[in-house]
Amino acid sequence: ETGVTQSPTHLIKTRGQQVTLRCSSQSGHNTVSWYQQALGQGPQFIFQYYREEENGRGNFPPRFSGLQFPNYSSELNVNALELDDSALYLCASSDGTSGGNTIYFGEGSWLTVV
Amino acid sequence: GNSVTQMEGPVTLSEEAFLTINCTYTATGYPSLFWYVQYPGEGLQLLLKATKADDKGSNKGFEATYRKETTSFHLEKGSVQVSDSAVYFCALRRIQGAQKLVFGQGTRLTINP
Numbered sequence A: 001e002t003g004v005t006q007s008p009t010h011l012i013k014t015r016g017q018q019v020t021l022r023c024s025s026q027s028g029h030n031t032v033s034w035y036q037q038a039l040g041q042g043p044q045f046i047f048q049y050y051r052e053e054e055n056g057r058g059n060f061p062p063r064f065s066g067l068q069f070p071n072y073s074s075e076l077n078v079n080a081l082e083l084d085d086s087a088l089y090l091c092a093s094s095d096g097t098s099g100g101n102t103i104y105f106g107e108g109s110w111l112t113v114v
Numbered sequence B: 001g002n003s004v005t006q007m008e009g010p011v012t013l014s015e016e017a018f019l020t021i022n023c024t025y026t027a028t029g030y031p032s033l034f035w036y037v038q039y040p041g042e043g044l045q046l047l048l049k050a051t052k053a054d055d056k057g058s059n060k061g062f063e064a065t066y067r068k069e070t071t072s073f074h075l076e077k078g079s080v081q082v083s084d085s086a087v088y089f090c091a092l093r094r095i096q097g098a099q100k101l102v103f104g105q106g107t108r109l110t111i112n113p
Helices: none
Strands: A005-007 A010-013 A019-024 A031-037 A044-050 A053-057 A064-068 A074-078 A087-094 A109-113 B003-006 B011-014 B019-021 B023-026 B032-038 B044-050 B056-059 B062-065 B075-077 B086-093 B101-103 B107-112
Touching: A005 A087, A019 A087, A019 A109, A031 A074, A044 A064, A044 B101, A074 A087, B003 B086, B003 B101, B011 B019, B019 B107, B023 B032, B023 B086, B032 B062, B044 B062
Parallel strands: A010 A109, B011 B107
Antiparallel strands: A005 A019, A019 A074, A031 A044, A031 A087, A044 A053, A064 A074, A087 A109, B003 B023, B019 B075, B032 B044, B032 B086, B044 B056, B056 B062, B062 B075, B086 B101, B086 B107
């Protein structure tokens, strides 16, 4: 149990639709990041939020966007869904951005785009 | 850029066998190194970490040593159990900047009784 909770756990969307995934970080953690894990692959960094501002982004198009709220919970929004967006989306939290800090992951949200 | 290369799987062993999963990395500067484990249908759990050269991370009988000279962080366990069956990911993270973990492709481990 990492204290990072994500919702929903599974969902199915149609190509072209929009989706919002939610994450509650571990208590006291002010940094949240999101990863996409395609089947059989390692997770890929999407972006990070630190104290409500995006401060790092991976190689994902602008239709992937996010928010972090004052309580440090976060949302990942994906617009104009494509079939290749089908993946496990993982939220991770930590206290600060130091390279040695432990990063805790949630159980993920499985997204299927049909 | 930063990257991690892991031993290709799947790996199948018998219970009580010795395990090694190789991991090498390419990075600018001196990153922190991690091993994460993913059990079926679950998210990622941190298994162990090392934040500087020659550090040894250990947990649940698993060990890995940060080798700067060979840019490696191989995972080892002396005697595996059926419950160790999972996918193992090696990852690195820069000391400064975004909380970006760079993962290897994962190694699926199956332990037979």
